[in-house]
Amino acid sequence: xxGTMDLEPARKVLAEQPFSRLLGAxxxxxGGGEATLELDIREELLQQYGFVHGGVLSYAADNTLTLAAxxxxxxxxxxxxxxxxxxRPATGTVLRAHGRVVRAGRTRVVSRCxxxxxxxDGARTLCAVAQGDIAVIEPVGERR
Numbered sequence: 001x002x003g004t005m006d007l008e009p010a011r012k013v014l015a016e017q018p019f020s021r022l023l024g025a026x027x028x029x030x031g032g033g034e035a036t037l038e039l040d041i042r043e044e045l046l047q048q049y050g051f052v053h054g055g056v057l058s059y060a061a062d063n064t065l066t067l068a069a070x071x072x073x074x075x076x077x078x079x080x081x082x083x084x085x086x087x088r089p090a091t092g093t094v095l096r097a098h099g100r101v102v103r104a105g106r107t108r109v110v111s112r113c114x115x116x117x118x119x120x121d122g123a124r125t126l127c128a129v130a131q132g133d134i135a136v137i138e139p140v141g142e143r144r
Contacts, residue, residue, distance in 0.1 A: 009075065010035060010067050023059065027067065033101040035067035038094055041117065052090035057128045060097035061113045065132035068099035069109035076138020084130040092117030092125065109134040
């Protein structure tokens with residue numbers, strides 16, 4: 001990741017999201033067109049086969065796509081749409097989503113994200129990939 005990393009703006013955004021607080025999500029990297037979000041895998045996040053629920057993977061991808069966009073476009077953003085492909089069941093101790101900006105325009109930012117699990121031994125398993133279109137809803141010149 002290039003540039004300096006100030007996690008506080010991203011941590012503030014998550015703290016303002018009740019759902020992120022419920023999941024226990026945390027930002028571990030934020031800057032230079034990239035962002036990483038993590039959450040601990042616990043029983044409440046699993047589906048009936050013992051895998052992390054796809055909705056949790058989608059949440060992680062959605063927020064990480066927008067967080068990455070926020071590193072280049074500021075805080076006035078909202079996800080316009082995204083696609084996700086589930087590659088394998090998610091099991092482990094930590095869910096980690098890493099996003100990076102592909103292209104930043106004046107009104108739209110396109111980001112890509114990999115969602116992986118980390119097991120107790122630190123091994124990473126790629127579980128899903130996503131790409132999103134992030135809308136700039138508060139242009140830089142018009143921010144309060």
